[in-house]
Amino acid sequence: MHTEVIEQIWIEMPDGCRLGARLWLPAGARALPVPAVLEYIPYRKRDGTRGRDEPMHGYFAQQGYAAIRVDMRGTGESEGHMADEYLQQEQDDACAVIAWIAAQDWCDGNVGMMGKSWGGFNGLQVAACRPPALKAVITAYSTDDRFRDDIHFMGGCLLNDNLWWGTIMMGYQARPLDPAVVGEGWRAAWEDRLDRIPFFPALWAAHQSYDEYWKHGSVQEDYSAIECPVLVIGGWSDSYTNPVPRLLENLTVPCRGIIGPWGHIFPQDGVPGPAIGFLQEATRWWDHWLKGKDTGVMAEPKLRAFINDPVEPVTSRPVQPGRWVGEPAWPSPEITARDFHLGASGELSEAPVAGGQLTLCSPQSLGAAAGEWMGVGCPGDMPADQRLDDGGALVFETPALAAEIEILGTPELTLRLASDKPVAQIAVRLSDVNPSGRVTRVSYQVLNLTHRTSHETPEPLVPGQMEEVSITLSICGHRFAPGHRIRIALSTAYWPILWPAPEAATLTLDTAASRLSLPVRKGGDGGVAFEAPLHGVDAPxxxxxxxxxxxxxxxxxxxxxxxxxxxxxxxxxxxxxxxxxEIxxxxxxxxxxxxxxxxxxxxxxxxxxxxxxxxxxxxxxxxxxxxxxxxxxxxxxxxxxxxxxxxxxxxxxxxxxxxxxxxxxx
Incomplete structure (x- = not known):
């Protein structure tokens, strides 16, 4: 199908500010209007995401959709100022953009919204605003909780990626408007933008608990505000996977989820592979909700997930072995908790073991094997052999398994502990120990222990006072093979993922009152399969x-x-x-x-x-x-x-x- 590509169009906002957009139209759309698919992000359609946009949005146009890629206010060639992420202005503009799209002669009035990361965030946020023309959303690598699951904080601990990402955003905002698009006013607009760049890392680091700043844009505040169907995408190598089960459980609209092995990349290009025919899956979703065709999307399992097989702990992994499974409901009645006791001699056992008190004060440098907080499929960004870090941790391990154990969900660790300092943090790693002794991380989580009962109202620890603390590890899907061992490692630091606590705290752990609960799956595949990846024409x-x-x-x-x-x-x-x-x-x-x-x-x-x-x-x-x-x-x-x-x-x-x-x- 022939596609008409319009390099630059202007969309005027109610206050007169113009946003820049790039448009892909299928043949005949001006005579016979079609539904539209919107992606709305701040990363420059002209020279920032062009290489990714062309084959994706071009593909949707080939399937009979008007695909439109809009730069947010104050980014790319769009006018105005971007003062921060996820502001109300951003959401208001998106609603105005959707209304504008629905009113065009090439649109039949039905609009879908999709995106990953920032575009996945604002897809959920805009859906909660309920613009009338928005009929469905695809959200990839996003979150319902901006404090708990974004690039600024994790478990109430400050992520070092807050400085990394904030610095990148400053660099992105320093890019000029293109004079070939804007004309002779480009330089004045650029200099104004340079003069107004916020100090993003400090802006975000100033909000150190779940306050009103983070509540804005966190759709968990009112899941029922979302009234259109949602397809949720996650990846085991990415950092935005925990919201997938929460959204599937709490949204009151038709929804489905897919979790693959990928990093922070759309699944048609997913690394580690296998990549899937995600653009075909997205088209099925759009055809069902925007064109009214029964494509079978609602007959799919509530969650389709990839179960990772054991692998060597290498930092570059182009392909992840495993298989796809389906869960018709979520939470799944086919997944049950299986408890393991922590022993004073390092045991991790389903049978009761002798307890005792152990102390822990890790080196502040522990974490060299962590890999990146947000894997993107680059060489070297996966976790390394965990033995590099386990020497400074408390380690608990099962005997070699007689039979495989397959897990899908969120492991839970309950600890009874005390700290000698009022502020302390703990990092928990769940790993697979292969028969050679090499150790591959399966899941992890960190917790600022002053946030042990609430991210909204942290409370200092009482030195020496024993308390029960529950830690929910990140969702994972993994098969522990016979002959392998399951390992839990605890540390009081996780550098360079986390900024350290103010003082080096020593934790005392009562193993007799501590246990690990794994979400064990009964097995079976559920007949899940995906087509091979397809793409539109690449950008030259x-x-x-x-x-x-x-x-x-x-x-x-x-x-x-x-x-x-x-x-x-x-x-x-x-x-x-x-x-x-082309440019x-x-x-x-x-x-x-x-x-x-x-x-x-x-x-x-x-x-x-x-x-x-x-x-x-x-x-x-x-x-x-x-x-x-x-x-x-x-x-x-x-x-x-x-x-x-x-x-x-x-x-x-x-x-x-x-x-x-x-x-x-x-």
Whole structure:
């Protein structure tokens, strides 16, 4: 089917602000209107996501949909200012965009909304606003709880990726508007944007509990506000998988879920594989809810999930062995809790074992084998052999299994413990120990113990006082094979994933009152299968230079300091330096980060990032360089950044930021 691609259209908001959009129209849509599919994100349709947009939205147009990719206010070539993520203005604009789409002569009035990450978030948020023309949503790698499951905090602990992502967003916002689209006013608009870039990492780190800031945009506050059908997508290698079962359980509308082995990538390109025919699945969803065709989507299991088979703990994994299974209902009556007791000698046993008290104070540098908080399928971003970290942890392990155990769901760990400090954190890892002794992480979770009863109202620990603490690990699907062992490892630090607690706390664990509960599945596949991936036509592009990725952990044997380094030259996520041939624009994004800590001193934590973003073509070369850093003491976090932006080598802006944030039980 012939597709008409319109490079740039303007959508005027009620206040006069214009948003830029790119449109794919199927043949004949102007004479015979069709439903529309909207993706609405801040990542620049023209030269940011072009390589991904073209084959995806082009495919939907080939299936008879008007596909429209809109840049949010203050991003790309869209006018206005983006002051923060998920603001009410963002949602109001989306509702206005949907109304505009529904009123066009090429649209039959039915609109679907889809996206991953930011676009998955605002898909849920906009659905909760109930714009009349929005008939269905596909949300991938998103969350219903902005505090518990986003890139800023985890378990009430500050994620180091808060600084990473905030610095990237500052770099993204430093990119210029394209004069080929905007015209002669591009530079004034760009300079205004540069002058208004927020210090995102500090903005987010200032909200250290589940307050009104995070409640806004967290659809768990009122699941019933969503009145259109929702398809929810997650991936085991990604960081946004826990919301999938919560949404399936709590939404009151027709909904279905898919969890594959992938990182933070749409499933048609999913890594680790197997990738699936996700665009066909999405089309089935749209055909059912936007065209009124019975495509069988509601006859699918409530949750289709990939069960991982045991693998070696390698950090680069292009393919994950396993199989697809289906659960007709969620929560599933076919999944039951199976309890394991923690023993004083390191046992993990279904039979009662001798208990006792054990103490734990991990090195602050523990976590070198953690991999990335958000896997994106890049080389080296998966967890390494967990033996690198288990030496500084309390470890509990089963004997070799006589029969396989297959789990699907959220493991639960109940601990009775005391801390010698009022603020402490704990990291819990569930792992598969293969017969050779190598250890692969299956799931994990962290908890700021001052958040043990509430993320909204944290309370300090009473030193020496024993308390029962429950920790829900991240959802997982895994088969423990015969001859393998199940391991639980506990630590009081998880660097470089988490910023450390103010002091090095020692925990005392009463093993007799502690237990692990695994969600054991009865087995069977449920006849789940997917088509092979299909794509539309790729955007014409030329690889100028492949990306160079480096990852390392080093210990200074003179000082004892441990430094974790990731370095991506020319392609932040491994994409390389690219030229988009249709617009003649070359894009290069590089970032180096160094995280250093002394094993005995949480106040020694130091995080620095150096970011370079080059964008342009002959006669129009722009460059932004941003350096950011974070340090701390017991009372405060200290964040700073410096940005230099040039055009054809001449400085356009030089800005600095510096903020001190009081630590509030974190």
């Amino acid at each position: 592009q030329t690889m100028i230079r492949p990306a160079v990725l480096r990852r390392s952990v080093t210990t200074d044997l003179m000082t004892g300091a441990v430094t974790y380094v990731t370095d991506g030259e020319g392609g932040l996520f491994g994409e390389g330096v690219l030229r988009f041939d 003649g624009t070359v894009v290069s994004h590089s970032l180096r980060r160094e995280l250093t800590i002394h094993p005995d001193d949480p106040a020694s934590a130091s995080y620095t990032l150096h970011q370079e973003y080059d964008l342009g073509r002959e006669g129009w070369q722009t460059r932004s360089v941003i350096d950011s850093a974070m340090t701390c003491d017991r009372e405060n976090f200290y964040l700073k950044a410096e940005m230099r932006v040039t055009l054809n080598g001449a400085e356009v802006r030089h800005r600095t930021w510096a903020e001190t944030l009081p630590r509030r039980l974190i």
